[in-house]
Amino acid sequence: MPHPTGVRVLNRPSVFSNITKKSAKRNIDPEKLDHVVRTDLADPPLSRGSMDRLHSRDVRKSLTAHLPGRSSSPASKSKASPKPSPRIAPAKPARLAIEIESPPLILHGSPSHSTGALLSGQLLLTVTDPEVTIQSYEMILQGRMTTRKPVGKDCPECTTKISHVRQWNFLSEATLFKVGAHNFPFSHLLSGQLPATCHSELGRIDYFLRAEATTSLGDKFATEYALPVQRALMPGSDRNAQRVFPPTNLSAIVVLPPVIHPIGSFPVQMRLTGLVESALKDAQKRWRVRKMSWKIDETSRVVSAACSKHAHKVGGEGKGVLHEDTRTIATEDIKQGWKTDFDIPGGQIEIEFTAALNTNKQPVCDVESPNGLSSSHLLVLEIIVSEEQVSLKGAKYATPTGGARVLRMQFKIIVTERAGMGISWDEELPPPYEDVPHSPPGYLSEFQGDINQLPRIEELDLGDSVEVDSSSGRA
Numbered sequence: 260m261p262h263p264t265g266v267r268v269l270n271r272p273s274v275f276s277n278i279t280k281k282s283a284k285r286n287i288d289p290e291k292l293d294h295v296v297r298t299d300l301a302d303p304p305l306s307r308g309s310m311d312r313l314h315s316r317d318v319r320k321s322l323t324a325h326l327p328g329r330s331s332s333p334a335s336k337s338k339a340s341p342k343p344s345p346r347i348a349p350a351k352p353a354r355l356a357i358e359i360e361s362p363p364l365i366l367h368g369s370p371s372h373s374t375g376a377l378l379s380g381q382l383l384l385t386v387t388d389p390e391v392t393i394q395s396y397e398m399i400l401q402g403r404m405t406t407r408k409p410v411g412k413d414c415p416e417c418t419t420k421i422s423h424v425r426q427w428n429f430l431s432e433a434t435l436f437k438v439g440a441h442n443f444p445f446s447h448l449l450s451g452q453l454p455a456t457c458h459s460e461l462g463r464i465d466y467f468l469r470a471e472a473t474t475s476l477g478d479k480f481a482t483e484y485a486l487p488v489q490r491a492l493m494p495g496s497d498r499n500a501q502r503v504f505p506p507t508n509l510s511a512i513v514v515l516p517p518v519i520h521p522i523g524s525f526p527v528q529m530r531l532t533g534l535v536e537s538a539l540k541d542a543q544k545r546w547r548v549r550k551m552s553w554k555i556d557e558t559s560r561v562v563s564a565a566c567s568k569h570a571h572k573v574g575g576e577g578k579g580v581l582h583e584d585t586r587t588i589a590t591e592d593i594k595q596g597w598k599t600d601f602d603i604p605g606g607q608i609e610i611e612f613t614a615a616l617n618t619n620k621q622p623v624c625d626v627e628s629p630n631g632l633s634s635s636h637l638l639v640l641e642i643i644v645s646e647e648q649v650s651l652k653g654a655k656y657a658t659p660t661g662g663a664r665v666l667r668m669q670f671k672i673i674v675t676e677r678a679g680m681g682i683s684w685d686e687e688l689p690p691p692y693e694d695v696p697h698s699p700p701g702y703l704s705e706f707q708g709d710i711n712q713l714p715r716i717e718e719l720d721l722g723d724s725v726e727v728d729s730s731s732g733r734a
């Protein structure tokens with residue numbers, strides 16, 4: 260399948276995602292690597308720090324080997340295939356790196372209830388020249404929605420939609436920085452309504468921090484950091500669901516956990532009643548369970564919106580195409596373990612079994628993004644019952660009548676991340692950087708008068724809000 264960057268996507272996670280993660284984890288940004296490779300070429304053998312560079316060069320080799328699409332970017336094209344000349348372009352005067360200090364970003368609760376997740380970290384500017392004047396210095400937290408079914412094949416605008424979640428401008432005017440490291444702290448409370456990071460069969464939602472600096476000479480350098488955002492829906496009480504199967508008297512009650520997780524198993528309880536169809540004078544017709552099985556289906560949906568250039572393909576601007584894909588991510592036959600009781604009125608069968616998602620299938624959590632990407636799950640239970648007739652006189656022997664039925668039940672299940680050790684930010688409440696004052700709040704030194712003359716709290720005139728309250732009848 261073609262990919263926007265020209266990388267062939269073979270399996271999930273894609274080659275592209277591996278590289279993004281790799282570069283994020285090791286804090287290697289392509290710009291820096293370019294710098295490393297170029298200095299290598301010019302370097303005398305085994306100078307100070309050359310081991311580091313050698314290591315980085317190996318990383319770069321392995322990156323470029325998997326990343327044919329990278330060569331199409333203008334930055335690397337000029338550098339990746341330099342003319343065979345001993346003259347090497349000068350190294351960048353500085354480099355950027357992002358360090359995240361906050362714990363993994365987990366949105367606790369549903370989009371309508373979540374208070375969000377707190378992101379904080381440092382943007383590090385390391386100046387390698389004696390000094391450099393930075394003209395602009397900014398960072399963007401962006402969300403990227405990528406469809407695997409773009410309207411215009413190989414069209415980057417159709418494939419990826421970028422939204423800006425937050426932007427930081429670290430400088431209001433050109434500023435001179437001396438050699439060394441300069442830290443810029445940042446923080447942001449991610450909205451609880453944001454869709455979580457998702458890599459489904461049909462599309463992806465990713466978040467990135469992208470920082471870029473431009474020197475007064477027009478030299479640009481940048482870095483990017485992949486920022487996974489997870490959602491953990493709070494478990495509540497178990498869910499009971501009932502299904503009936505007319506024209507028979509069969510009825511099933513199934514008990515399911517409120518949420519399940521991509522890793523780990525979960526219990527399912529079922530009680531099937533109404534097994535005895537009819538009681539004749541000296542015989543009984545009843546259903547016997549022959550086979551049970553369960554499976555979990557994952558449905559991915561994506562709305563591929565067209566770019567302005569390809570809008571004509573879908574009938575105009577702002578329109579898209581809905582794609583849907585369903586795959587089975589776990590299945591099992593239940594061969595035994597149920598208890599059949601024909602002696603209680605109507606007869607019943609009880610069973611409890613354990614189900615789990617197959618992690619090899621890389622299940623994704625439930626997500627419902629406003630831009631059309633969603634993932635949902637169904638537990639499907641299938642029971643095959645056959646009819647038999649039993650004589651109630653003398654020896655009780657059952658004779659199959661030849662009748663059989665397939666009882667099929669579907670239950671929506673919610674797959675979500677474990678809340679784990681994560682604590683919702685508002686329960687822990689670390690202050691964001693912008694909330695920390697430069698100095699402790701001062702005393703009311705301007706107040707000149709008798710403290711005892713101050714009105715008591717209850718007597719304070721609260722102004723408009725009181726009037727609003729009284730008009731709505733609550734005051």
Ligand SMILES: [Zn+2]
Nearest residue numbers: 411414417566
């Ligand atoms: Zn397009």
